[in-house]
Structure formats: C-alpha cells, structure tokens
Amino acid sequence: MAKVHNYSAGPCxxxxxxxxxxxxxxxxxxxxxxxxxxISHRSPNFVTVMDExxxxxxxxxxxxxxxxxxxxxxxxxxxxxxxxxxxxxDHKKSAYLNTGTWSDKAIKEAHFFGDVDVIGSxxxxxxxxxxxxxxxPTDCDYLHYTSNNTIFGTQFKEVPxxxxxxxxxxxxxxxxxxxxxxxxxxxxxxxxxxxxxxGATLYIIKDExxxxxxxxxxxxxxxxxxxxxxxxFNTPPVYPIYVSMLNLRYLxxxxxxxxxxxxxxxxxxxxxxxxxxxxxFKGVAAVGDRSNMNATFVLTDESKQxxxxxxxxxxxxxxxxxHRSVGGYRASMYNALPVSSVxxxxxxxxxxx
Amino acid sequence: MAKVHNYSAGPCxxxxxxxxxxxxxxxxxxxxxxxxxxISHRSPNFVTVMDExxxxxxxxxxxxxxxxxxxxxxxxxxxxxxxxxxxxxDHKKSAYLNTGTWSDKAIKEAHFFGDVDVIGSxxxxxxxxxxxxxxxPTDCDYLHYTSNNTIFGTQFKEVPxxxxxxxxxxxxxxxxxxxxxxxxxxxxxxxxxxxxxxGATLYIIKDExxxxxxxxxxxxxxxxxxxxxxxxFNTPPVYPIYVSMLNLRYLxxxxxxxxxxxxxxxxxxxxxxxxxxxxxFKGVAAVGDRSNMNATFVLTDESKQxxxxxxxxxxxxxxxxxHRSVGGYRASMYNALPVSSVxxxxxxxxxxx
Numbered sequence: 001m002a003k004v005h006n007y008s009a010g011p012c013x014x015x016x017x018x019x020x021x022x023x024x025x026x027x028x029x030x031x032x033x034x035x036x037x038x039i040s041h042r043s044p045n046f047v048t049v050m051d052e053x054x055x056x057x058x059x060x061x062x063x064x065x066x067x068x069x070x071x072x073x074x075x076x077x078x079x080x081x082x083x084x085x086x087x088x089x090d091h092k093k094s095a096y097l098n099t100g101t102w103s104d105k106a107i108k109e110a111h112f113f114g115d116v117d118v119i120g121s122x123x124x125x126x127x128x129x130x131x132x133x134x135x136x137p138t139d140c141d142y143l144h145y146t147s148n149n150t151i152f153g154t155q156f157k158e159v160p161x162x163x164x165x166x167x168x169x170x171x172x173x174x175x176x177x178x179x180x181x182x183x184x185x186x187x188x189x190x191x192x193x194x195x196x197x198x199g200a201t202l203y204i205i206k207d208e209x210x211x212x213x214x215x216x217x218x219x220x221x222x223x224x225x226x227x228x229x230x231x232x233f234n235t236p237p238v239y240p241i242y243v244s245m246l247n248l249r250y251l252x253x254x255x256x257x258x259x260x261x262x263x264x265x266x267x268x269x270x271x272x273x274x275x276x277x278x279x280x281f282k283g284v285a286a287v288g289d290r291s292n293m294n295a296t297f298v299l300t301d302e303s304k305q306x307x308x309x310x311x312x313x314x315x316x317x318x319x320x321x322x323h324r325s326v327g328g329y330r331a332s333m334y335n336a337l338p339v340s341s342v343x344x345x346x347x348x349x350x351x352x353x
Numbered sequence: 354m355a356k357v358h359n360y361s362a363g364p365c366x367x368x369x370x371x372x373x374x375x376x377x378x379x380x381x382x383x384x385x386x387x388x389x390x391x392i393s394h395r396s397p398n399f400v401t402v403m404d405e406x407x408x409x410x411x412x413x414x415x416x417x418x419x420x421x422x423x424x425x426x427x428x429x430x431x432x433x434x435x436x437x438x439x440x441x442x443d444h445k446k447s448a449y450l451n452t453g454t455w456s457d458k459a460i461k462e463a464h465f466f467g468d469v470d471v472i473g474s475x476x477x478x479x480x481x482x483x484x485x486x487x488x489x490p491t492d493c494d495y496l497h498y499t500s501n502n503t504i505f506g507t508q509f510k511e512v513p514x515x516x517x518x519x520x521x522x523x524x525x526x527x528x529x530x531x532x533x534x535x536x537x538x539x540x541x542x543x544x545x546x547x548x549x550x551x552g553a554t555l556y557i558i559k560d561e562x563x564x565x566x567x568x569x570x571x572x573x574x575x576x577x578x579x580x581x582x583x584x585x586f587n588t589p590p591v592y593p594i595y596v597s598m599l600n601l602r603y604l605x606x607x608x609x610x611x612x613x614x615x616x617x618x619x620x621x622x623x624x625x626x627x628x629x630x631x632x633x634f635k636g637v638a639a640v641g642d643r644s645n646m647n648a649t650f651v652l653t654d655e656s657k658q659x660x661x662x663x664x665x666x667x668x669x670x671x672x673x674x675x676h677r678s679v680g681g682y683r684a685s686m687y688n689a690l691p692v693s694s695v696x697x698x699x700x701x702x703x704x705x706x
Contacts, residue, residue, distance in 0.1 A: 038359060198590055
C-alpha cells in the first residue's frame with residue numbers, strides 16, 4: 001500500500017523503526033517468549049525499560065541536577081490538576097497565560113486551589129496570537145503557560161520572564177526543540193505527540209518544590225509519590241512507556257533534540273513559505289507566533305475547498321482538516337513526520353488552481 | 354521456544370489470539386496502513402473500538418439499565434481517590450473493609466474526605482482471611498471493599514450485605530466470575546488482570562450517584578466527566594483500550610463470564626486439591642476465603658525450597674514467587690492461564706520429594 005502522509009494532530013505519527021520494534025515486543029519481548037503486555041512491571045526487563053526511558057529524557061532534554069523525571073498517567077488534563085496540587089502554596093493564588101483551549105481548561109482546574117490571575121489572554125481573538133506585554137505578579141505561587149497551542153497553531157518563541165516559579169504544559173512541543181529546563185519548576189507533557197503513544201504523561205520537576213510549604217496532596221496526585229517510587233508507585237502504563245523509550249532511543253540515534261529541531265524548522269519553513277507565497281492560502285496565526293508543530297491555514301477562496309480536499313486525499317495525505325473551533329486546515333508536523341511528507345502537501349497546494 | 358506457563362500476578366497472561374491481533378494492529382490497524390499507535394483517538398476506527406469495548410463490558414457483565422460504563426487512567430490507585438471524590442456525601446464519613454495492602458491504601462485516601470470507619474479487618478492476621486460478623490453503619494456515605502486480595506490469596510465469596518451504597522475495587526477478579534452489578538453503586542478495576550494490559554481503568558457506576566449531593570470534584574476525577582464524553586474527555590489510553598476490547602471480544606467468543614468461571618473454578622480446584630493433599634505444601638489463606646485467582650502456599654519443609662524452585666523453573670513456569678509480605682509461593686490463575694499450565698505446576702509439586 002502507498003505510504004500515508006500522517007498529519008494527525010495527536011496521537012500522531014511515530015517513526016517506522018519504532019513501530020516495527022514495538023510490534024515485535026508485543027509478540028516476544030526481550031526474548032522472554034512472553035509479550036510485553038503480559039509481564040510484571042517489576043520484572044527486571046521492564047525495570048530496565050523504565051530506567052532507560054527516564055535516563056533518555058534526562059539526556060535528551062539536558063535536565064540539570066536538582067530535577068527529577070517521572071512518568072504518570074492521566075494526560076495533561078490530569079496534569080492541570082496536579083500542577084495546582086503540587087505548586088499552590090502560601091499565596092493561594094496562581095497566574096496563568098490563556099493561549100488556547102488547553103490553557104483555558106488548565107485555568108478552570110486552577111480555580112480549585114484559590115484565585116487565578118489570568119495575566120494575558122488571546123481568547124478574544126480566537127487565540128490567533130501569543131499575548132505579550134503582561135506583567136507577572138509577585139503574589140502568586142506560580143505562573144502557568146502552554147508552550148504550543150495545537151488547535152490554533154501558535155507557539156511561544158521565548159520562555160516567559162518571571163521571578164515566580166514557572167510551570168509549563170509542554171505536551172505538544174517537548175522534544176521538538178531545545179529548552180532550558182533550569183527556567184522551570186514543573187513541566188508536564190502527555191506522551192502522544194513527540195514522546196510516544198497515548199497513555200503516559202511525563203513530569204519534570206525541580207526537587208526544591210517538594211521542600212516548600214504545600215497543601216495536603218492526595219497520594220497519586222503528588223508528583224513526589226511517583227518520583228520516590230521511580231514511576232512505579234502503582235502499575236505504570238507499561239506499553240506506552242516502552243514505546244516512548246523506543247522513540248526516545250530513536251531520537252537519540254538521529255542526533256537528539258538539536259538534529260530534530262533542524263528538521264522541524266525545515267518542515268515549517270517549507271510549509272509556511274508556501275502558505276505565504278500562494279495567493280490561494282492564508283495563515284491563521286500571527287506570523288511571529290507561528291507554531292513549528294501545527295500550521296493552521298485557510299483557503300482564500302472557499303469555493304476551492306472540495307477540489308483541494310479531493311487533491312490532498314488523492315495524494316494519501318491524512319489528518320489535515322482543521323479543528324472545528326478554527327476551521328480550514330491544520331498540518332501537524334510532529335517530529336516523526338518526514339520532510340518528504342511536507343513536500344507532498346506543498347506540491348498539492350501548488351497544483352491547486 | 355518452549356511455552357512459558359505465565360503465573361504473573363499482574364500485568365498478567367493474555368490469550369495468544371489476543372496478542373497476535375494486538376501485534377498486527379501496531380503494524381497496520383484496520384487496513385489503514387497506519388499503526389494504532391499513531392492514529393487520532395477521534396478517528397472513526399478508534400471510536401468504533403471504544404464503543405465496542407464499552408458494549409462488551411455491558412454485555413459480559415450484564416450491566417443493568419441505570420448504570421454507565423467508562424474507561425479512565427491511573428489504575429485502582431487513582432480509583433481510591435476517585436471513589437472518595439465521587440461517593441462522599443452529607444455524612445462526610447465512609448466505611449471500609451480492610452482485607453489487604455490495596456484496601457489499606459484505599460483507606461488512606463478515604464481519610465482525605467472525612468472520617469473512615471474500618472468496620473472489619475484481618476490486618477492483625479496478615480490478611481489471611483476475609484473478616485466476617487461486621488455491622489455496616491448507616492451513618493456512612495458508602496461501604497468500600499476489595500473483592501479479591503492478590504497478595505494474600507483471599508476473595509469475597511459473597512457480596513457484603515449493606516443498606517448504604519456499595520463500592521468495590523474489583524481489579525483482580527472482574528470478568529472471572531458472575532457478579533450482580535445491581536448490588537453496587539460504583540465498581541472500579543485496573544485493566545491489567547483479566548481485562549487487558551496495564552494503562553486503562555474501568556469504572557461502572559450507578560447513574561443515580563450523579564444526582565446526589567456531592568462535594569466539588571475536579572474535572573478529571575469526576576466519573577461523570579468520562580461518562581458524558583464517552584471516555585474521550587481527553588485522549589484515552591488508545592492501545593490499552595484496544596487490547597482490552599480484543600480480550601473482551603475473545604472472552605465473549607469462548608462463552609463469556611459463565612464459561613470462564615467454570616474454567617477458573619476447575620483450575621482452582623486442581624491446584625488447591627494438590628496443596629491440601631501434598632504434605633510438602635500448605636495453603637496460606639483460610640480455606641473458605643481462598644481466592645480462585647491467586648493461590649498462596651508455602652513449603653512445609655523450607656529445606657526443599659532450592660529444589661522446588663529449580664524444578665518449576667525447569668518446567669518453564671514463571672511468576673510463582675510469593676509477594677515479600679507473605680513469602681512462599683503465589684500462583685496467579687487469571688482468566689487466560691490455561692488448565693494445562695496448572696497441570697504442569699501440580700505435576701512439579703507431585704514430583705517434589
């Protein structure tokens with residue numbers, strides 16, 4: 001069968017090399033003559049997988065000393081709650097930047113813990129840009145933001161300046177570009193974009209957080225629980241973590257985050273160049289805030305929609321229909337999407353008349 | 354390679370038929386030429402999987418009208434917390450039966466919501482039996498128990514009598530025997546015993562619960578969130594749910610829960626008969642409370658341990674070492690363990706001298 005150009009917004013494309021090894025382990029893991037689906041998470045073979053996954057995260061993201069890495073479940077949506085539980089302190093107040101649907105949901109959960117100061121928002125403009133010029137209050141326990149906004153196609157190009165602890169939902173651009181981890185107190189990310197399949201969530205936390213004056217935290221929502229037990233306080237999502245480990249191992253093999261970042265920048269350059277030069281298309285997000293992960297664009301002449309849709313489908317492109325809250329198209333160019341798939345899409349855009 | 358007799362306590366053995374299909378979907382799901390690991394959870398193909406998984410749970414467990422079924426993440430350990438959040442009401446007090454390590458952890462989380470009345474406990478006897486003769490107080494919002502205790506090898510043979518709402522952690526015996534769901538207000542179960550691989554958690558809830566006077570519940574911990582959004586409020590653990598669906602489809606194909614229950618009773622009968630008749634072995638749990646899922650036993654003559662261990666390993670048996678808090682051996686006979694594997698173990702026990 002012809003290769004599918006998989007632009008799925010998430011869960012998203014994974015490298016073929018990873019998928020092959022992932023399938024083999026379902027049949028026979030590590031030569032044990034057992035499936036990875038039916039072994040104990042406390043077996044030495046899986047403990048090795050977990051240790052390697054954590055070590056790869058630390059190496060690939062250059063996680064500094066004084067930080068811990070662990071895996072949990074529940075996705076970023078549970079992360080919204082865990083951020084509050086773990087970070088709220090004496091101020092009983094948090095600051096948030098509202099840059100999209102996921103920020104908005106994070107803000108909703110933050111209200112569970114006290115006042116929320118939304119210090120910047122692009123909600124009124126359907127989140128078509130990243131807010132600027134905001135002032136970070138000093139009477140909040142932390143500032144929270146969403147680094148990349150999958151639905152609207154915007155991305156922070158700089159880490160916000162703040163003197164209060166910084167928390168980031170990096171679900172959709174972690175491992176896609178270099179990040180200075182030392183600027184953050186807490187980072188969380190659902191696996192299902194650039195880390196692996198759905199079902200695992202990554203937490204990176206400054207150990208100092210555990211020493212602060214915190215509220216009473218339920219066991220499973222306390223990140224310290226998972227850190228102290230090496231992500232095995234309870235049965236972890238074995239297979240999603242295994243495939244994430246394979247994917248991170250693959251990322252390392254191609255040169256790590258810097259090499260991947262170059263590929264991602266190249267893909268974004270090619271696609272945005274076409275959006276900007278082709279009069280039949282128009283970008284949705286403010287140019288300076290454009291995401292390298294999710295490019296959102298619309299047709300300038302809606303009457304061409306049926307034809308364009310027919311053309312990209314014929315080219316074996318899948319997953320570029322825009323989210324209902326934006327419309328048009330969204331090309332998600334996560335790590336595993338090859339440059340050649342972007343060239344195919346651009347070829348279709350050029351051929352439209 | 355020789356077949357492994359997989360007695361893993363969980364994640365545990367799954368049917369070979371399921372594993373083969375599960376591996377194929379990693380390479381090419383539904384003929385899409387895409388891996389199930391890299392498709393959107395909102396794709397029609399996966400929505401069909403989710404719908405079938407929920408329908409199979411309802412059919413196999415004969416879930417009555419007025420109940421909802423959904424999948425979430427976090428395992429039973431997060432279920433301990435969700436039980437409290439969803440069930441605590443005006444009494445601000447709950448009743449618990451303490452029958453093992455997992456009950457004990459559930460009780461710890463319940464303290465988050467108010468007073469906890471532990472109305473029966475076998476903790477003093479290292480949980481070697483199921484407490485009886487307790488009185489269920491009427492001034493509690495619910496009674497919670499753990500239907501099967503994996504570490505100690507005990508199992509409730511009857512559902513506790515109660516006039517207050519009943520909550521059960523059925524992680525380790527759901528789908529293994531017929532249960533009258535109408536007796537319960539809430540049932541939860543981690544997937545990784547008889548449902549599927551690690552990473553998904555099943556919730557069965559009486560809809561009436563949602564109409565009660567409840568406390569403020571964070572979005573992701575409110576079971577109603579997951580019910581209302583058909584287990585897709587956020588990205589679900591796609592692959593664990595897919596494999597669970599395959600496994601439930603397999604269970605249906607062999608005759609459903611009644612057929613499986615007969616197989617499970619046969620396996621337990623064979624193994625306990627050997628434990629009781631062989632003077633070299635002794636059961637750990639009270640005879641009337643013995644689990645059909647996890648048989649715990651010890652050698653009557655410790656000096657034979659090295660020899661016995663060598664013998665079962667030579668027979669390609671894996672996973673029967675007892676939990677550190679009990680010692681000895683634990684043979685977990687979950688649904689997918691064939692009778693023939695029990696016969697191999699019994700053969701080894703008979704051959705020991």
